[in-house]
Amino acid sequence: MKPHFNLVDEPWIPCLLPDHRAKEFGLREVLARAHEVREIFHPSPLVVIALHRLLLAILHRNFGPETLPDWQVLWGQGRWNEDTLEHYFSKWRDRFYLFHPERPFCQVPKMADAKEHPVQKLAEEAASLNNPTLFDHSFSERPQPFSPAQAARYVLACQSFALGGGVSRPFNFSHAPLVRGYTVLVLGDNLFETLTLNFHIYNSHQPIPWRQPDDPPAWERDTLPEPDKRGTLPQGYLDYLTFQSRRLHLVSEDGSLVGRCQILQNLKLPDNFDRDPFMCHLRDPERGVRPLRLDPDRAVWRDSHTLFDKAKELHRKSGKAPISTMRPEIFNWVARLRTILSSTKDFRFSIAGLVSDRAKVLLWRQERLPLPLAYLDDVDLLGRLKVALDLAERANQTLIWGLRWVASLILSPESGGQSRPPDRGEVDRLLEGWAPGRLYWSRLEAPFRQLLVELPDDHEEGGDGGLIYGSRKMPEWSRTVYQAATETFADVAAGLERSVRSLKAVARVEGPFRSRLHRELLKGGEL
Numbered sequence: 001m002k003p004h005f006n007l008v009d010e011p012w013i014p015c016l017l018p019d020h021r022a023k024e025f026g027l028r029e030v031l032a033r034a035h036e037v038r039e040i041f042h043p044s045p046l047v048v049i050a051l052h053r054l055l056l057a058i059l060h061r062n063f064g065p066e067t068l069p070d071w072q073v074l075w076g077q078g079r080w081n082e083d084t085l086e087h088y089f090s091k092w093r094d095r096f097y098l099f100h101p102e103r104p105f106c107q108v109p110k111m112a113d114a115k116e117h118p119v120q121k122l123a124e125e126a127a128s129l130n131n132p133t134l135f136d137h138s139f140s141e142r143p144q145p146f147s148p149a150q151a152a153r154y155v156l157a158c159q160s161f162a163l164g165g166g167v168s169r170p171f172n173f174s175h176a177p178l179v180r181g182y183t184v185l186v187l188g189d190n191l192f193e194t195l196t197l198n199f200h201i202y203n204s205h206q207p208i209p210w211r212q213p214d215d216p217p218a219w220e221r222d223t224l225p226e227p228d229k230r231g232t233l234p235q236g237y238l239d240y241l242t243f244q245s246r247r248l249h250l251v252s253e254d255g256s257l258v259g260r261c262q263i264l265q266n267l268k269l270p271d272n273f274d275r276d277p278f279m280c281h282l283r284d285p286e287r288g289v290r291p292l293r294l295d296p297d298r299a300v301w302r303d304s305h306t307l308f309d310k311a312k313e314l315h316r317k318s319g320k321a322p323i324s325t326m327r328p329e330i331f332n333w334v335a336r337l338r339t340i341l342s343s344t345k346d347f348r349f350s351i352a353g354l355v356s357d358r359a360k361v362l363l364w365r366q367e368r369l370p371l372p373l374a375y376l377d378d379v380d381l382l383g384r385l386k387v388a389l390d391l392a393e394r395a396n397q398t399l400i401w402g403l404r405w406v407a408s409l410i411l412s413p414e415s416g417g418q419s420r421p422p423d424r425g426e427v428d429r430l431l432e433g434w435a436p437g438r439l440y441w442s443r444l445e446a447p448f449r450q451l452l453v454e455l456p457d458d459h460e461e462g463g464d465g466g467l468i469y470g471s472r473k474m475p476e477w478s479r480t481v482y483q484a485a486t487e488t489f490a491d492v493a494a495g496l497e498r499s500v501r502s503l504k505a506v507a508r509v510e511g512p513f514r515s516r517l518h519r520e521l522l523k524g525g526e527l
Helices: 027-032 045-063 068-077 082-096 148-161 191-197 237-241 300-308 329-339 379-411 424-434 436-457 473-494 500-523
Strands: 004-006 013-016 022-025 097-099 116-118 183-187 246-251 260-265 281-284 288-291 311-314 323-326 348-356 361-370 459-461 467-469
Touching (some): 013 027, 022 027, 045 082, 045 183, 082 097, 148 246, 300 361, 300 379, 300 436
Antiparallel strands (some): 013 022, 116 260, 246 260, 311 323
């Protein structure tokens, strides 16, 4: 088969334009027109993250920047230099063919002794093999072929997000780099701004020191390292961004559709690798360093004060060394840019990742939040944000307390002043079915986003010359929390069967619940 579908020219990167039209671009055009593109958009956040990493690797290879002044020049230009990009793509064009007999992009030539799988296996979040359906509606029994553009996107996503577990060669499958934790990206008003904001200083020392005189991306290398079960340390940052965790090969009869693929284990990261600038890391003296992972039962915004904090020690039992969290390095980088960026400009950030168990994707999640830059270096402001989130957590605990009491009375009503304690497991199952947390936290998400944006401007000067935050917004937030908790209690109560037992249980608990909720919020000094 002759080389074809060159990613430099063929449209395959899905984007949204400012007028909300969707359009696909090749590598050359998406970078040349990045200032005209609103954002990369795809139903899978895993694909979106993988595409950003590819574009960042290409840009770092061509533009550095080695110093902060170098970055400032790039930012001020407002677009990427097309002559530089044209020279690069002309030089390496042959390495960007998706279908090539010797050097298919981010793949290996066809492997004579490797099993073929439905191409859906590349998509960790698709309904393929042992994965539950998330957003994809294809099934292993009736696999649909991928177009070359689809296949290219999922080759990249697989290299970054392939799950460990399962038999392979030369050793069993291990997690690809981004399975280990969630990824943070800072977002601008267009794709150029987004790429440039995440375009931190790149030289032989940072963000990952080079282990050789040069740090070429995977497609420029003539030979790749051999897989090592102990782990392979990236040669540098671009080697990490283009880390080849799998030996892949797309199987296509004519290059127009891809129905099957080959997948074997390739490179794995060493344990405790902590140099990803887009991840938040946990440093545990007993278990080493590891990225923070998504919690399937907890949206990330509920821990945004931890995400913004430079270094935060978490509580440990007496006598044990403290665990600390380290915010993503990209936040440290953006904090350095405050003197360059407009103080009135609004930025956002996205958080994306997946939750897996035993080589199965349980869920993927993407959240977008405002990013007022003041949170990145104002300790007092960050402290007030923590107080706000603590109030919400305290109210949630009170809500669970009240509804657990209701559940206990329904399962074992009081009679003559006495009652038999209900089975704890039955209470837990009843409470889980009501899902009060889902109702409660969904009510607070939009108000919290508003608080996140408005709190930095709600300040007055204190006696020591410092700023006191939240004199107006914190009482408003406390009232919002109170309302969210009481409305959730009422919604759960309204959904109960209309029996005398249920009505009595609600009537017995509602007054004490409201009183306790009021007291808990008063403890925070905000109600």
